[in-house]
Amino acid sequence: MEIEKITGRIAQDLEYLKKFTATPGEGCTRLPFTKEARDAVNYLREIMEEIGLEVHEDEAGNVIGILRGTDPDAPCVMSGSHYDSVIHGGNYDGIGGVVCSIEMARQIVESGMEHKRDLVVVGFNDEEGMRFGTGYFGSGAILGHRDESYTEQFKDASGISIAEAMKEYGLDPAKVGDAAWKEGSIGHFVEAHIEQGPVLDQKELEIGLVTGIVGIQRYMVTVHGRADHAGTTPMDMRMDAVDTASKVICKIADWAREKADGTVATVGFMNVTPGGMNIVAEKVEFTVDIRSMNNDNINDIARRIRAALERECKIMGGTYEIDTKLVIEPVALDAGMLDTLEDSCKERGYSYMRLPSGAGHDSLEIGQQLPTVMLFVSSKDGRSHAPVEFSKYSDLAKASVLMTDLVEKLLNE
Numbered sequence: 001m002e003i004e005k006i007t008g009r010i011a012q013d014l015e016y017l018k019k020f021t022a023t024p025g026e027g028c029t030r031l032p033f034t035k036e037a038r039d040a041v042n043y044l045r046e047i048m049e050e051i052g053l054e055v056h057e058d059e060a061g062n063v064i065g066i067l068r069g070t071d072p073d074a075p076c077v078m079s080g081s082h083y084d085s086v087i088h089g090g091n092y093d094g095i096g097g098v099v100c101s102i103e104m105a106r107q108i109v110e111s112g113m114e115h116k117r118d119l120v121v122v123g124f125n126d127e128e129g130m131r132f133g134t135g136y137f138g139s140g141a142i143l144g145h146r147d148e149s150y151t152e153q154f155k156d157a158s159g160i161s162i163a164e165a166m167k168e169y170g171l172d173p174a175k176v177g178d179a180a181w182k183e184g185s186i187g188h189f190v191e192a193h194i195e196q197g198p199v200l201d202q203k204e205l206e207i208g209l210v211t212g213i214v215g216i217q218r219y220m221v222t223v224h225g226r227a228d229h230a231g232t233t234p235m236d237m238r239m240d241a242v243d244t245a246s247k248v249i250c251k252i253a254d255w256a257r258e259k260a261d262g263t264v265a266t267v268g269f270m271n272v273t274p275g276g277m278n279i280v281a282e283k284v285e286f287t288v289d290i291r292s293m294n295n296d297n298i299n300d301i302a303r304r305i306r307a308a309l310e311r312e313c314k315i316m317g318g319t320y321e322i323d324t325k326l327v328i329e330p331v332a333l334d335a336g337m338l339d340t341l342e343d344s345c346k347e348r349g350y351s352y353m354r355l356p357s358g359a360g361h362d363s364l365e366i367g368q369q370l371p372t373v374m375l376f377v378s379s380k381d382g383r384s385h386a387p388v389e390f391s392k393y394s395d396l397a398k399a400s401v402l403m404t405d406l407v408e409k410l411l412n413e
Contacts (some may be wrong), residue, residue: 003401007396010400011393019039021036022036027091028089028387030083030089032158033086033166034169036082038169044102045187048063048105051109051319052067058187059141059171059176060141060146060171062124062142063122064122066122070115075184076117076119078402079121079379080191081127081191082094082098082123083098083125084127086126086130088386089389090383090387092379093384093385096391097237098122099401100116104400107404115412122138131228132154133154134154134325135325135326135360136365139362142186143369148174151173154325167340186197190410191375193375193376194379195384197359197384198379204351205352206352207345210333210338210356210363210373212356213330213361213363214291214360215292215329215366217328218287218289218324218325218326219325220285220325221287221288223320224319225280225281226238226280228280239318241283242284244312245284252267253267256290261297263297264358266290267289268287269286273285288302306322333373337371337406338354340409341406342354344401344402348398401403
């Protein structure tokens, strides 16, 4: 099929999906269990149904389309990405991969090929974790990693729990466990995504074949001190939460740099209470995000953070708490599927390279249990999670063609 035709269809879908944002003109803000999420899901359902997929929404808010094969008992081939976004994010992160998977299914339908296995296309809910500080909600649910207690545990900035948000959205948190697929029912998982980094763009390459995905640990840290007058309280009589927290925070990035192997650590959010210029801080909340292909590095930095908090709070006379938001180990992606994708790149003349992913994806969650592969397309200037995020529709089209090459083989294995 002509690549121009495929490019046009992907462009049409993504341009339409750009409308579903809570911040028009200021990037894509499509948080889970919101009107914008519902509108996006409805559109994805519509285009899945148009190409002949059996479509439903599961108990976790994933939208799922199935192209039936001749053997209902054979493990399916699943492909997809996420439809949610960060706040003021881009129009390609996640949703570009969903559209690529739908386009891949469309190409298989149009080819008229018979296949043994079901092809399952998924738009996953809440990969980003932006609203509740977690992540991989939908992909975790299909693996049986989410239950009602999980939905009650995490809340957004307004104090709304996942469970409450689900009910308002029309889902029953008591049934989220029903989103789990039977063990052995999924044979392979394939995901396309924008790179979200500068490597492919700088090297002027169209496709990245992802060899592995970093592990991630995320924490919310709270340091408790005592509020006092900023002018009348001597320095040696203070319980200053900011002073204590900052002595820990300033070390975290350096601990990551010491690893010298791509390990990264980020403090991306801070909140000070009471927050007055002339008040010694009573409480500081801050997040920590640690990522590496080496899980020992992640664990070491997390250990150092706890030890430093213990030491500094003892000196200050206050206390601390650490709330674990996410712990997921690094994953190596499937070598056989990578080889097949590489062969297709060579045959079709697409420029490519192999590279690891420093960002987490639904493939990180799914790859812990199932044979999984990812391919990237170039991100202009390496920018992502920002309104300027951009990837060429023609590159996304080529990714969908490569996925089709791979999935056609998998469907009849």
